[in-house]
Amino acid sequence: MKVNIKGFITSKSAEQYIDCADNYAIDKSSHRFSVSDGVSKSFFPKVWSEILVTQFVERTDLKETELIKVCQEEWQKRIEEIVSLPNTKWFTKSQYNRKDPALATFVGLQFFEKERKWSASALGDSFLFFVPKGFKDYQKELVKLSSKTEPIVFDNFPDYLTSIGDNHKGTLEKLRSQKIVDGTFYLMTDALAEWFIKEGVNAIGKITVWQSQADFERFISQAIEENQMTNDDCAILCIELSEVEKTGIDYSKIQVTDLNDLISDQEAEKEKIKQKKLEEEKIKQENEAEIQNSKELETTQNELHTPESPIKEIKEVPPSEGFISKGINAVKGFLTSKEKEGNKETELKEEKTSAEVEDIEKRTLEQQEPTTEEASDSESTVAENQNSENDKNEKLEEQKIEEEAKSEKKQPENLETKEQPKVDSKAKNIFDKF
Amino acid sequence: MEIKIDNDRSNNSHFSYNTGEPGLIVLLVDQTSSTGRTASDKQNTIAELITKSVNSLIMNLILSNIGSHGTIKDRAFISIIGYGGIGVNSVEIIHSDSLSAFADNPLRTEKVKKKVVDGAGKLVEIEEKMAIWLENKSNGIPPENFNFLLNHLNIWHYHKGINYPKTSIIHFCEDEKEGFRSLLNSFKWDNKPYESPTIIEKLFV
Numbered sequence: 001m002k003v004n005i006k007g008f009i010t011s012k013s014a015e016q017y018i019d020c021a022d023n024y025a026i027d028k029s030s031h032r033f034s035v036s037d038g039v040s041k042s043f044f045p046k047v048w049s050e051i052l053v054t055q056f057v058e059r060t061d062l063k064e065t066e067l068i069k070v071c072q073e074e075w076q077k078r079i080e081e082i083v084s085l086p087n088t089k090w091f092t093k094s095q096y097n098r099k100d101p102a103l104a105t106f107v108g109l110q111f112f113e114k115e116r117k118w119s120a121s122a123l124g125d126s127f128l129f130f131v132p133k134g135f136k137d138y139q140k141e142l143v144k145l146s147s148k149t150e151p152i153v154f155d156n157f158p159d160y161l162t163s164i165g166d167n168h169k170g171t172l173e174k175l176r177s178q179k180i181v182d183g184t185f186y187l188m189t190d191a192l193a194e195w196f197i198k199e200g201v202n203a204i205g206k207i208t209v210w211q212s213q214a215d216f217e218r219f220i221s222q223a224i225e226e227n228q229m230t231n232d233d234c235a236i237l238c239i240e241l242s243e244v245e246k247t248g249i250d251y252s253k254i255q256v257t258d259l260n261d262l263i264s265d266q267e268a269e270k271e272k273i274k275q276k277k278l279e280e281e282k283i284k285q286e287n288e289a290e291i292q293n294s295k296e297l298e299t300t301q302n303e304l305h306t307p308e309s310p311i312k313e314i315k316e317v318p319p320s321e322g323f324i325s326k327g328i329n330a331v332k333g334f335l336t337s338k339e340k341e342g343n344k345e346t347e348l349k350e351e352k353t354s355a356e357v358e359d360i361e362k363r364t365l366e367q368q369e370p371t372t373e374e375a376s377d378s379e380s381t382v383a384e385n386q387n388s389e390n391d392k393n394e395k396l397e398e399q400k401i402e403e404e405a406k407s408e409k410k411q412p413e414n415l416e417t418k419e420q421p422k423v424d425s426k427a428k429n430i431f432d433k434f
Numbered sequence: 435m436e437i438k439i440d441n442d443r444s445n446n447s448h449f450s451y452n453t454g455e456p457g458l459i460v461l462l463v464d465q466t467s468s469t470g471r472t473a474s475d476k477q478n479t480i481a482e483l484i485t486k487s488v489n490s491l492i493m494n495l496i497l498s499n500i501g502s503h504g505t506i507k508d509r510a511f512i513s514i515i516g517y518g519g520i521g522v523n524s525v526e527i528i529h530s531d532s533l534s535a536f537a538d539n540p541l542r543t544e545k546v547k548k549k550v551v552d553g554a555g556k557l558v559e560i561e562e563k564m565a566i567w568l569e570n571k572s573n574g575i576p577p578e579n580f581n582f583l584l585n586h587l588n589i590w591h592y593h594k595g596i597n598y599p600k601t602s603i604i605h606f607c608e609d610e611k612e613g614f615r616s617l618l619n620s621f622k623w624d625n626k627p628y629e630s631p632t633i634i635e636k637l638f639v
Contacts, residue, residue: 019453041498046502090565091565094497097560098560098562099560
């Protein structure tokens with residue numbers, strides 16, 4: 001028997017791969033395949049769905065109840081590691097103390113080589129579909145497996161496996177010892193399953209077109225945009241069987257996207273953007289400092305350089321810290337000596353020059369420090385804690401980077417508005433931070 | 435984050451917020467003196483029930499949005515707006531920030547004892563940290579109108595644009611306030627029709 005496998009996975013539109021709570025796994029030696037969708041409202045569902053799919057394909061030695069127990073122990077161990085980290089937030093610890101579980105849907109498929117049979121089980125709104133090759137009546141011949149009963153309605157309350165205790169919701173639907181025939185298995189999570197059912201036979205052709213992760217993501221983005229699909233994490237395994245009469249199982253073509261690869265690529269991209277931003281910021285600061293220095297120097301020169309002015313020597317003072325004060329002292333010193341000579345004209349110049357230098361110094365200070373008005377304006381925002389404000393700014397910066405890193409994901413477009421309503425600056429600042 | 439509520443104006447009562455397109459959830463809180471009366475449970479005042487509901491809603495939003503690294507996914511911006519107090523139009527933006535900022539900066543935390551079911555199905559008592567973002571208050575009279583709320587929504591759309599998911603307003607009050615719904619249903623942005631915010635009133639009851 002020849003087996004070709006395609007597997008694609010992606011997160012919600014505009015979210016990061018790291019937040020994708022869907023997972024799948026395949027194992028060529030055990031001939032097992034699985035898909036799981038972590039219920040996002042539960043506690044660390046991503047970890048739970050990952051453990052479920054991995055353990056299912058690897059632990060062929062365990063029966064169903066034992067397998068779930070092993071998975072639960074593994075989840076507990078992983079969560080304890082996370083919760084014991086020093087930077088774990090209070091709310092995570094709080095949820096852990098409440099013994100909140102992770103929840104996930106599940107679909108598992110296994111081939112039995114000798115018997116030329118397959119078995120599968122499913123719980124929740126993740127589905128297994130089997131479409132036989134050369135079908136005549138699609139609806140009649142389509143094999144559908146899920147714990148959802150007809151009429152199938154997709155909602156936010158699917159059946160699930162829980163990571164703590166035995167309070168699983170629903171019971172695993174099973175298909176046992178089915179004869180292997182040529183055709184394709186599709187294992188998928190809810191958003192795709194909903195679309196697959198709605199599309200009917202057309203879905204098969206559309207899936208066949210996906211030749212790469214990029215094709216898949218492009219399709220999903222467009223389907224979401226056109227309201228044909230719910231904006232949700234998506235995972236699909238397409239397992240095509242052919243020449244089933246031949247002995248042995250030959251995995252001739254496997255093209256399965258590894259979620260961890262997507263995550264590391266995205267993290268690397270984020271890091272690259274972060275570095276680039278830091279460099280740009282550094283260059284910007286250097287340029288600004290340079291411009292500032294030249295402006296100060298130029299202003300000082302313009303203000304102080306007059307014919308017959310005794311300030312010529314001030315031009316020699318390098319533009320370093322406190323140079324304006326040095327200039328004032330030099331002027332004062334020079335003019336004091338002139339004053340002694342009783343030169344009235346010079347006295348007038350002294351007054352004028354001192355006033356001008358003071359003005360420059362004042363303006364320089366103004367450029368360095370925010371005005372009282374600006375300070376009071378920023379203080380009027382809801383942020384009261386300066387330290388937390390800094391943290392927020394860093395977080396916002398990180399968020400910006402994350403958004404840029406996920407450039408292939410669609411970003412919402414802001415509508416160009418002709419007339420903006422009047423908003424006071426205090427209220428406006430509230431949303432500026434977001 | 436899925437928001438699913440019945441909306442008397444639209445059949446489209448199911449929409450989602452995500453980090454790329456975060457939503458605005460306004461928690462409008464009645465803090466007028468009438469909420470100082472004892473509620474039907476004879477144990478709490480209405481103001482106490484409202485405060486508990488608001489704090490517990492925020493807590494649940496936070497716990498439902500913990501990301502893979504234990505950080506909060508900013509799928510919503512929360513504004514707590516209280517009215518009551520001294521003066522006819524005494525309205526206060528009590529706290530307005532991203533969900534993660536709410537998680538990081540509660541006003542204070544309280545330790546409460548709670549019974550939960552452990553893995554073996556037994557009831558065990560645990561000590562839980564309960565965060566407080568809104569303090570109990572009942573004073574003054576309602577505002578003459580709710581224009582301040584429109585202004586708040588205007589500012590949001592000024593920043594985010596009309597294409598952002600619609601806002602949700604949860605009105606924690608004793609009784610529905612006259613003119614509240616009609617005002618919000620007439621909401622327009624840039625003189626264009628706009629899907630009105632989803633409104634839930636009397637949530638705590």
